[in-house]
Amino acid sequence: MSESSPPSARCEVSFTVNGQATTLQVYAMERLLDVLRHELSLTGTKEGCGEGECGSCSVLMDGTLVNSCLIPVLQANGASIVTIEGLTAKSEAQELQQAFLECGAAQCGICTPGMILAAFHLLSKKPQPSVEDIRERLAGNLCRCTGYMQIVEAVAKVARCGAAR
Amino acid sequence: MNNSNIVGTSVPRLEGRDKISGKARYVDDMELPDMMYGATVRSKIARGKIKRINFGSDIHWQEFVIVGPSDIPGKNCIALIDDDQPCLADGVVNHPEEPLLLLAHPDRHLLPKAVEAISVEYDSLPAIHKIEESETLAQVIWGADNTFKTYLIEKGDVEAVWQTADYIVEGEYTTGAQEQLYIENNGMIAQFDAEKGITVWGSLQCPYYIHKALMKLCGLPADKVRVVQMETGGAFGGKEEYPSMIAAHAALLAMKSGKPVKIIYDRMEDMAATTKRHPSRTRHRTAVTKNGRILGGEIEFTIDGGAYKTLSPVVLSRGAIHAGGAYYWPSVRIRAKAVATNMPPHGAFRGFGAPQSLFALERHMDRIAEVVGISAVEIRRRNFLKTGQTTTTEQVIREEIDLDKLLDRALELSGYHVKREKFAAENRHNRGRKGIGIAAFLHGAGFTGSGERHLGSSVAIEGCADGRVRILVSSTEFGQGTKTVLCQIVAETLGLRYEDVEIAQADTQEVPNSGPTVASRTVMVVGKLVQSAASGIRETLKASGKIGDSYSAEDFRKACRAQVQEHGKFLSIAKYEQPDEVVWDEEKYRGSAYAAFAWAVYVAEVTVDPVTYGVSVDDFVALQEVGKVLHPALAEGQIIGGVVQGIGFALYEKVVWKSGRMQNGQMTNYIIPTSADLPSIRVHFEELGNVHGAYGAKGIGELPMDGPAPAVVNAIVDAVGVPFNSVPLMPEDIFDSLQQRAASASLLGSSQSAPLAREKR
């Protein structure tokens, strides 16, 4: 174990979360996930693994899907973050959330916020994904309850409705 | 009274809105004022005596709350079947990761370093890690002979069958440990108040298990312990008994510090320290006629329980009872035992012993078929249990089950015969070797034998001031749909709207003990009680003249409001009574083991890749008879989820052990299937009403875990022609076996492999 380094100082980090400008005094290496959950009480984003494998911590950062457990908060300085609370408040993912309900895509619900973020991001990049596309692009979000089928069905349902319009 | 068909339709999940919006509250989402965080100091060795515990000099220990065995007010144990498992190891450790000390601090970031700063000196003792090692008794680590429990099931005359058999088929089958891998790690918050006592909130399946354990640990009476379930992010049995341990830890820290304490495991700790599916070894020796009929046999079923008894006797029981599967055994002797090793105790995981013994049996059936020279389909047809016949425990099958027909339907749905022919032809030309395999099986719902009677489950329904009714049960929701289905049942029973029924949070202060949420019992057993209690509510309102024999939902709500206004909140209670025909002899382990069986035939289609030896499951048909399907989407979701866990059990999920410690305790290295790894799982139901369950329902939660592993491995064997008798079956194992076969073929100068059985004549 190396000799202990002097503790570093907190620094100022400013970003937008769910449309709201926020400035915090935090340690630069706090994980974005922890800042969201503890400083901002946005507990909808979950920790499942702490290693970027399960996707439960997925958020949008400048429109891009990322695992917030792997982002030092200082790297989010100046960014625009959207969490499940934001999507819900702005009804942006309403169709998707409704489809999740109708198709039984949420069982225990712990992977669901991350899954909805990932699906939302997928549909924003590819409004008419094939089932293969959906399966591939959700592969970074692990679910232990559903076996994925009803989740894929929910996303496909929204994609089809999107096509109809 | 007009039923709007609530039962049998896919109503919205009761708590679904909260789950899709991020509002659902899991234990780590909750904070209490002044809360501290807790962490656990754990053993780094598998077995030894603690000589000294050293606290590193770099840490400001005075800021920490430190709890050791001497701080335990009551008994240092996690009370379960036995009291042998300590809450904190006291002088002796028996498995890696065993808890030694507890720390708490207001800043959670300071804990990991503090934990690392505590070093323990041990006098190591030789440790054992395998069933075979335990059996040698070179080291006796538990009791007199390392044996937690044995069962003997005997039927007919086993000695006689060997004489008349045309074939005697032997086989040994093993299954490895499996991690439940709920996506939400274990967590608890505890608070202590001298007046109110201990309150814990957490991720859990069985509030009353924890209640009982904390009473003993803290030396507190029942009304001074309160357990509250938070939204729970997956459990699968992994939160049946383990939460009592983490609740105990949080409680001790809360008592010592006088502050609320939260303990949340990270993934590495959860994987390494908590329970896993029991590894198993099954040995079959079966006497068979030349037509493939089973005359009888001996089954030796052994599971590795880890270092303490915990629930091993119950897992053993279920595994032993299921060891004969869906077939008729005129004579059988099943010897079952659970042995001790220096591993973290193994525990409940969906299926609870049955996936282990059924894997062995269904592999063995294919083996018997091969020896006798008939097909995998025929061997099953000729041995299926029929209505009126008895199981291995001599339980008479009373329902009108037709497994032959179920098998036919599964074969048709999967295109089995056409595919089998097609694959045989294709395999000659193509490199990818395709195969198709079957598993036929059953799963008993509810507690075994007199278990339900001993539980004496109790439920209550409350009439509320707003005219709605409220269900009070200790049965918990953790994704399987408990809340939704129980509300459906009550709504349907009373002729109310689904929205007119609510269900209380599982809080031991508020709800009666309806038993643990395990054993696929909730809908069948608790649902039936809830139905009964609902009728009681209706009777009360009728008796008071507020409703007649026929009424609308609006009438009911009005009547309920009036009743509460006049007399205050009113309750209807229902308590479990064992049905007369469920008779069980605990001594001889004979009789009606379960109130109901669900039946299934699964068919798996695979391709074995000749370049990578990897297996892809290309199609999967899951056909089951589960009584009445109360909620199609939930039922389908349960089956698909269980099948995927079963596929994981077969092909992906390997626990890598070193000296009793899990080495691959990260999601990067403990592999479960992703959405890109699976075919569509095709789920179909047959419905045969069950008189014991609410609206004819049987349990379904665990059934889908039993079939996939043997179906998949049978398919792999069909594809490559090498017998595989273990799961998990990794590409590396397939490669090694193919190598061996190639090597021995060149040795023998032929393509014949070693004979599979001793022929009697």
Added chain:
Amino acid sequence: MRAQPAEYELVVPGSLPAVLALLAESPGQWLPIAGGTDVMVQYSAGNLPARKLVSIWNLPELRRIDNLADEIQIGAGCTYTDIRESEVIHREFALLSTAAGWTGGIANQNRGTIGGNIVNGSPAADSLPALLVYEAELLLVSKRGERRVPYSSFHTDYRKTQLAADELIRTICLKKRFSEYYAHTRKVGARNAQAISKVCLAALGRLSNRVIEDVVLAMASVAAVPLRLRKTELLLRGKRIDRPLTNLARTTAAAEVQPIDDIRSTARYRAAVAGNLVAEFLEQLRANEKAK
């Protein structure tokens, strides 16, 4: 989460010159962190030795793709998603495109960078075999200046590279010489997505009338560093493809690799599969010519 954030420093200089100045000032003191998909995993596990980090995420000088006449220059700060979305990389260097789609899930592809993949130096990294067969060159940059080095010698040992303490990779240069080649890659992992490879092959071949005019083979997870299979290539160059040659290539490749037993797989499995992958490539190379 086993690290104590208060013990770590992270600075964001915001430009390449500023970063290089910092590295020059205190060489070896600051660990560069781009997308963090490797560093943050180590950090969370309490296994990151470094206490001072400098962010190189999203530096414009590093996150760009330039299509020059004779080569493509990929900034080391390009994410896997940047690479996947680049039409020119997809057209000219398809194996790299494909590898970028294998690395983690979408969320990790949006943050992980090719430079990070290289410097992290894991022999299992998905992009590295492709870089080897395309005979990439790296532009290394420091306050002292720039140097161009062949990628083939960049990895010196397990997780060790030629990078000096004050250097960063600036650009990965890929010469456009492979349009005539048949390109093939296959990754063998524990599952279809989000898997660390057990073996991975990137291969290029040029066949003329069944004669192998040129062949380039590289593999991940079979040695301490990403491995170029030069012995196997030598065996194959100039020869006519037939079954005996394919089988000989299989056994030669299996013997040329130096895999180990580890938590994911066994040495003997990796060796056998390595041989099978090469054989499969040759069969497809032949089939591809037949089809034309």
